[in-house]
Amino acid sequence: MLDWDKLRIFHAVADAGSLTHAGDTLHLSQSAVSRQIRALEESLNTTLFHRHARGLILTEQGELLFDATTAMNKRLDAAVARIRDSVEEVFGELRVTTTTGFGSLWLAKRLPKLYAKYPELKIDLMLEERVLDLPMREADVAIRMKEPSQADLIRRRLMSVKMRLYALPDYLDAHGVPENMDDLGAHRLICQNIASTQVNAGARLVQELMTHDIPSTLTVNNYFGVLQAVLNGLGIGVLPDYVTEDFPTLVRVLPDLESTEVPVYLAYPEELRHSRRIGAFRDFVMEEIAVSAQRRKDQPKT
Incomplete structure (x- = not known):
């Protein structure tokens, strides 16, 4: 079985492309990082990096291992988020993706209400037309102008737009x-x-x-x-x-x-079903949509 600590150090080196930069991140000396990488290569009986004067480049075998450690980190991040959300407080980073139009014209101006209720939230608002991959954790929650087709998503229809x-x-x-x-x-x-x-x-x-x-x-x-x-x-x-x-x-x-009609859906990964941050954001959006619908209904016809 591979040593988790060596994998953590390998991932840091692969991400930084440098023993020195990885050491700074990990608070280890360059020689200590180098020893761990050599030990990992010996245990796998392969070379993970090409050494160049300007830095390190992953070998084919190194790229395979880096893909695996990247996936592991994403799963660990999800687990940490769920653990932190198990307490009553709603805090931490929430990555939200939606279209430029909806995000800038509707969502952004309503966020002060959400921050007033949960001041320790850190929202990363990603406005783009590209559909981000929620199961791969490119974002935590999405508001989309069509029903999501990806598997393993919880989805809820919010409203319709014309x-x-x-x-x-x-x-x-x-x-x-x-x-x-x-x-x-x-x-x-x-x-x-x-x-x-x-x-x-x-x-x-x-x-x-x-x-x-x-x-x-x-x-x-x-x-x-x-x-x-x-x-x-x-x-x-x-x-x-x-x-x-x-x-x-x-x-x-x-x-x-x-x-x-254009259907508007809110979606998030099944694994974040119990996330308090997701729940707080979902409830906030649904409440604001209900308020908006009533206001538009009450507006005089023009």
Whole structure:
């Protein structure tokens, strides 16, 4: 059986690419680190590193072992998180991933409430369209604009979103209110670029709009940018309907026109089922969505 301490030292050296840097991290001398690596190589009867003047490079066998120690570390991190969450307090790092639009336009501005309740949380908010691998712990919890397809995930549907057209009242006063799709030719359309990563429903709505003669457009690769352009009076924008709660001055344009429903899901790994951090975040998001839904329901129709 391999020595856990030697594996820990090997992982640090492989990660740093240097005996000296690994020693600094582990608070060991370079010679002590070197002895442990040589002992590990002897026990495996193989060479784990190519030695070069500028550092260490993993051999093929070293890469195999590094993959294994990386997986071990991820499992240990998950175990530590579960152990820490077994106490009553909610604290520590929580890695949350969602889209740029939802994260910047809806989630971020509500986080002060979560921090007020759990001041020792350390949230790492990762906003990107790429779907991170939750079972491999690229993130702890995700809010996604479609049902997750990965296995071993707990998922909960939060709400539905529709893409609609919005503009500022001042813009419409200056340029007129379109009565039908053909009238959009007299306006600048602001939307996500069809080639950018986005939900299919939004892309289909934009494709439909682009079949009409619209001479002036502004395309952005996320809804945050679309919203900023609309708020600066540049034109009529395609935006998710949840923005109307926080920007009630926006006026809906062509109210009969909208995308199909986009389901919004919260998901996290099965192994984090009992995590208090996950539970606190899940409950917070669901409460805020319920509040948001009621506010939007109470808003006067425009």
